[in-house]
Amino acid sequence: GQNIDQPTEMTATEGAIVQINCTYQTSGFNGLFWYQQHAGEAPTFLSYNVLDGLEEKGRFSSFLSRSKGYSYLLLKELQMKDSASYLCAVLDSNYQLIWGAGTKLIIKP
């Protein structure tokens, strides 16, 4: 079966750095996405990785290791508005997005 695992919840302090991990086992791999979802709202795109390595985009970076079936999202200089769920999703061999359950990130002052 297909499986994507991420921690259910994490807490961090404003101004700090947090790393959200994601591991996956899917039928095929055509890339991994990170989306942000505020409560009651639609997911919004953060990053896409298809090759191994680190992709940096402002305060957010995403890393991929295909051999380990592993990715992480790194958020720097945390702001209160970063409080949200962070969804890891893998594009499988049928080009369907398979979603993790999301990691709820709580930012404390």
Next chain:
Amino acid sequence: EPEVTQTPSHQVTQMGQEVILRCVPISNHLYFYWYRQILGQKVEFLVSFYNNEISEKSEIFDDQFSVERPDGSNFTLKIRSTKLEDSAMYFCASSETPASGRVTEQYFGPGTRLTVT
């Protein structure tokens, strides 16, 4: 900035009734999707649509579901006979190119919250 729109924002219906959820994808996008998210659970893929036909569908997308692009702008999801377990947020998404080509991100609409009573 172009965006995906969905109507209605909230739909309440009785079990057994038919509902149509509407979406207007971004105008130059060619690939369209429907997802659902039951409250507190993960996003689930329902169907993808390209060139006026279904490209992929999940096990969830059974005979009670259908999709249609009735004109050049709208993309609809019909649920023929709703069940209590169909209560969820339904998201429409679109992307610039077919997913099997150069992969681009999917842009999501704000969602329709469907409540079946």
